[in-house]
Amino acid sequence: MRTALVTAVAGAVVAFLLGLLTFGVQATVHPHEVPLAVVAPPPLADRVTAAASPEVGVRAVSADEARTLLADKEVYGVLEVSPPRATLLLNPAVNPSGTQLAQQVLTGIAQGAGLELTAGSPAVSAAERTVPLAASALLWVGGMVTGVLFVVLKGRRFRPLSALTAAVLVAGVCVALAAWWGVTFSVTAIGFLLAVGVSFALLQAGLFKHLGIRAMAVLGVFYLMAPAVAGQVPELLNPVYRAVLWSWTPFRFSAEGLRSLMYDGSVSTEWWVFGGMALAGVVLLLAGEKAQPDRADGVVDVGVDEADGLPGAEREHTA
Structure with a gap:
């Protein structure tokens, strides 16, 4: 009975938080100056x-x-x-x-x-409006799926290599999809995509290393929350959402930076944002033990022989 109540309340709380952080952004949209x-x-x-x-x-x-x-x-x-x-x-x-x-x-x-x-301005296609935020979301999802599979398959080594390879491949996927939709990127824009992908993948890999599959509780919710906020006009957002969510979400910086570079603009703050995220990921990857494999169930193998660890077996061996 107690378990039933706790799980039901937990589900309601999660639903409330997700609704508040995702649909709540859109439900409270109203222009302001x-x-x-x-x-x-x-x-x-x-x-x-x-x-x-x-x-x-x-x-x-x-x-x-x-x-x-x-x-x-x-x-x-x-x-x-x-x-x-x-x-x-x-x-x-x-x-x-x-x-x-x-x-x-x-x-x-x-x-x-x-x-x-x-x-007096050239028309912008639907693909051009969609690609910047879509590419940001795909780079996040690609790194997240790579990290999950690394945990589930009990990867022991080469986690940074896995993350970096995923970043390059997913960036290539974004460029290919954009070209298919009629949008071409400059060399600078492609380099920016790679920087975003690498920073996402390294940060996610570091979280998966220390939290295991539990990192999805953070990364998954963040994915559901951030694109809904990043795609909005800040002057349309409720001031609370604008200050608490929009002001710092990396999806906003990636989408705005890529959109600017698509039209021969420049970026500055964005490089610092994603450089900082990549550095945080490297620090997480270098911290702690590196030899233990990840376990999807959260159990860590401590290397103790099962028979030797049992009191009864120890007494029989002594006798």
Whole structure:
């Protein structure tokens, strides 16, 4: 009876936590000061900025400033107005959900002002919007499956080699899938993919070494949680989720970094993030005993002969 109650409560608690950390992110989405910019003559610019709301923040800037803000990813879209026309500018390296929202809002502004709207940025395909986060998730899953199998098959040595090989192979899979979907990567982007894959695989291998199959309790939940957060526009997230989850999840850094490199951008913070993760994985792999095989059931072989370890057998041998 007691076991039945404990297991039932444990299942309910896990369901609550997963719901809170995954579906809760999407259920609480609401815009809050989404940054946009408008380049327009003073009367129209004043009217647009006066219509701003807590959900959307629109500021009037010069043409040069607008393009700088867009290139620096400080705004999700720019509307350049030259009556009777308006040009919509978007940055494909920005979160695609954010650019879609910017397109909707700025299109509404242009239509409300009776302007003829034209697109000033190249169209982005569905594959290009999907690949950065998808590649991040696949790199995580590949390293995680490799670590699980290493534990289940009771691997004794070459754990780092297994992790590094998996990282290279899964990165190759990501490049191949992207090419199949019509997306090509630069050499720098491929190098970034490898760096992300290596950092994921090393960290996971280190956790599996010390926790065994129990590492899945951390890695599996993290996989379910992180992509749901990383794919969201930060200005749409509940402030709690934004601070507690979005601000640090490595899936965000990998997706944003790859998306930037796909469009000839650059990354800096991302290299430090994944370099730190790789270093943490190496430290975990070097720490502790290396000779003991992993056991899926958590039992460690201490090398004691079963017969010699029994009191009865010892007395018979003495006699």
